[in-house]
Amino acid sequence: MxxxxxxxxxxxxxxxxxxxxxxxxxxxxxxxxxxxxxxxxxxxxxxxxxxxxxxxxxxxxxxxxxxxxxxxxxxxxxxxxxxxxxxxxxxxxxxxxxxxxxGLPYGGDGKSNLRLPTPAGTVKRTCRAPQTMIPGADALASKAPCLAVAFDGLKGFSGHQLTETLGRHWPALKSATIRFPGLDGELFPEHMALALSDAKRREALAEAVRPHLGDAQYVAFPAMLGILDCTKVTTHLSQLLGATVFEIPTLPPPIMxxxxxxxxxxxxxxxxxxxxxxxxxxxxxxxxxxxxxxxxxxxxxxxxxxxxxxxxxxxxxxxxxxxxxxxxxxxxxxxxxxxxxxxxxxxxxxxxxxxxxxxxxxxxxxxxxxxxxxxxxxxxxxxxxxxxxxxxxxxxxxxxxxxxxxxxxxxxxxxxxxxxxxxxxx
Ligand SMILES: Cc1cc2nc3c(=O)[nH]c(=O)nc-3n(C[C@H](O)[C@H](O)[C@H](O)COP(=O)(O)OP(=O)(O)OC[C@H]3O[C@@H](n4cnc5c(N)ncnc54)[C@H](O)[C@@H]3O)c2cc1C
Missing domain, CATH: 3.50.50.60 (FAD/NAD(P)-binding domain)
Structure with missing residues (x-):
């Protein structure tokens, strides 16, 4: 003892x-x-x-x-x-x-609740949120052109569900379901997040997203953009895609x-x-x-x-x-x-x-x-x-x-x- x-x-x-x-x-x-x-x-x-x-x-x-x-x-x-x-x-x-x-910055002014999209396509009011999710509030409020990216093999995050529910009041929300570069079968946010610590993998992901981008000013991913390097990963993907990248939380067990x-x-x-x-x-x-x-x-x-x-x-x-x-x-x-x-x-x-x-x-x-x-x-x-x-x-x-x-x-x-x-x- x-x-x-x-x-x-x-x-x-x-x-x-x-x-x-x-x-x-x-x-x-x-x-x-x-x-x-x-x-x-x-x-x-x-x-x-x-x-x-x-x-x-x-x-x-x-x-x-x-x-x-x-x-x-x-x-x-x-x-x-x-x-x-x-x-x-x-x-x-x-x-x-x-x-x-x-390495886990939070956003929101703390004065009023943010309105953020959830994976079910509902809107959640919360006071503060991880910085990587914050642009979701602006995208939702402005109803700007946005692409939601889902992945073959990742359960609990459906682009179709997002466009069916949120899309009713947000016609410029589109979705695409793609293969995550280098990972097959059932996917877990943690494995995807670890893979994205590699800049080459981020470039490959951006390549896979680009054909679906259209006029999107925002790109929403399920929360899996890195672990404690999430700011770097999100910023890099935004640069690669020329659009503001943000995360939407996934169902449990989540990367957060x-x-x-x-x-x-x-x-x-x-x-x-x-x-x-x-x-x-x-x-x-x-x-x-x-x-x-x-x-x-x-x-x-x-x-x-x-x-x-x-x-x-x-x-x-x-x-x-x-x-x-x-x-x-x-x-x-x-x-x-x-x-x-x-x-x-x-x-x-x-x-x-x-x-x-x-x-x-x-x-x-x-x-x-x-x-x-x-x-x-x-x-x-x-x-x-x-x-x-x-x-x-x-x-x-x-x-x-x-x-x-x-x-x-x-x-x-x-x-x-x-x-x-x-x-x-x-
Ligand atoms: C699925 C889910 C989603 C949530 N989503 C949100 C959200 O979106 N926003 C939000 O603000 N909050 C959310 N919460 C709530 C939040 O995470 C906390 O659960 C809540 O705030 C209570 O926290 P707590 O630390 O008091 O208790 P808990 O989180 O329940 O933690 C209890 C801890 O006590 C430990 N413990 C118990 N018995 C012993 C013992 N004998 N010895 C030592 N340790 C012991 C447990 O192992 C555990 O670590 C969510 C919770 C869940 C479960």
Whole structure:
């Protein structure tokens, strides 16, 4: 067993866990982090802050910040109700600055939501998006001549579907399905992205696209234009084609998951974070003196981590932070009580796709204004524990379209309050 000591143990490696590890390390705290696959590996890379409120009316917003003012008034238990707008903006600024430094720049002005095309041919409102996807907003808004390029063998991205759906209001959107140079059979975005690190392969791709170009001012590709060299690849293809190239996210597993994980894998250790990748917390001990001891590992215990404090960022059911059992929902690391539907009447609904959502979609740990989870008696569960991201109760990030924004902002606030406490000697 390997022994590790640190100021903060971050439990989780999704958006909330990555953001918490980043912010804590930037504050000068020593950090260990454990976790396996999370939403970060499956998302589009869009940073949603708030797209829909109220969910029952499916009311979409172009201005996430004024929508958030209403949300705070109408859902006072929502995590956003414990955060100031300036705090959310600052958290996003720091998160995006880190990604930018790793070669993954983001665009959008952060004031209003962008409208971006999705692979289903719908339009998604999101606050910030990878820079490689940003020209899609201008192309869509101006309805400029655009060619969408799909590939034989790449599932989940159909040029035909895009023109059938988006094309109804965008007649200058055309599509072509071509062979990806040098790759045959079933294609995966990661293999295509790695292939495009070679300039010769980019030239061959441009050659294959050129006969279909027509008068296109924009060329949309499925997101696979490089990994952390995506800016270089996109710029080069734009030059080769004489048109503005942009990416449309693909269905999971997307390249953005690979890019984000690569950015954190590269950047966090440089900041001193001890990343225990693909390991989970398997046992916890709380100490009366204030700290914790965690056993961490894969199939067996491999590390003993003594931590002054911890941040719980384990997500909900998908991340495995919550588990549905016969008599209710349980939190999986500390067994902290979970706010959840009270009984069978709340469990069932007449409508399968009820826009209000299911009450279980707001379950999670209760927390105070410092994002400290509350125990069975309604008091702070442990002075040195914070929680962030989807594990918090009171929000429905899928319907509200606030997943990554909420994860990053709550991680920022959790780290702020923990740092103040640890600096105070506790
Ligand atoms: C398919 C999909 C698409 C999405 N698309 C978007 C999008 O377009 N825009 C957007 O803003 N958001 C999107 N999201 C949401 C976003 O990626 C996050 O899921 C969400 O913000 C919650 O993040 P989280 O870090 O709190 O939890 P999760 O992402 O669920 O991560 C939980 C982490 O905790 C770890 N964990 C659990 N138990 C333990 C343990 N015992 N020890 C150590 N680690 C543990 C897991 O391994 C995982 O790393 C999407 C999510 C999914 C799943």
């Amino acid at each position: 390997i022994d590790i000591s640190c100021d903060v143990m971050v439990i989780g490696a999704g958006h909330a866990g990555m953001a918490a590890a980043l912010f804590a390390a930037q504050k000068g705290l020593s950090v260990a982090q454990a976790g396996t696959t999370g939403g970060i590996d499956f998302g589009s890379g869009f940073i949603d802050v708030l797209g829909v409120h109220p969910t029952a009316k499916l009311l979409e917003h172009d201005d996430p910040w004024s929508a958030m003012d209403s949300l705070r008034r109408e859902i006072p238990d929502h995590p956003y109700a414990r955060l100031k707008t300036d705090e959310i903006k600052e958290s996003l600024r720091e998160f995006i600055a880190f990604l930018d430094a790793q 998951g690979t890019r984000l994980r690569a950015a954190f894998d590269r950047g966090l250790p440089v900041l001193g974070v001890r990343t225990l990748s693909q390991k989970t917390v398997r046992g916890t001990q709380k100490h009366p003196s204030g700290g914790f001891t965690f056993t961490v590992g894969g199939a067996r215990d491999e590390y003993r981590v003594s931590a002054r404090s911890a941040i719980l960022a384990t997500g909900r059911f998908f991340g495995k932070g919550l588990r549905q059992e016969m008599h209710g929902i349980r939190e999986t690391v500390f067994d902290i009580p979970v706010a959840q539907p009270s009984g069978p009447d709340e469990w069932y609904s007449q409508e399968f796709f009820d826009p209000k959502g299911h009450p279980a979609d707001r379950s999670g740990v209760r927390f105070d204004s410092s994002f400290r989870p509350l125990g069975p008696d309604g008091q702070v569960y442990h002075q040195n524990l914070r929680a962030a991201g989807a594990i918090l109760c009171g929000h429905d990030w899928i319907r509200e379209k606030c997943g990554t924004g909420l994860a990053v902002a709550t991680a920022w606030k959790a780290v702020q309050s923990l740092t103040e406490q640890l600096e105070g000697g506790n």
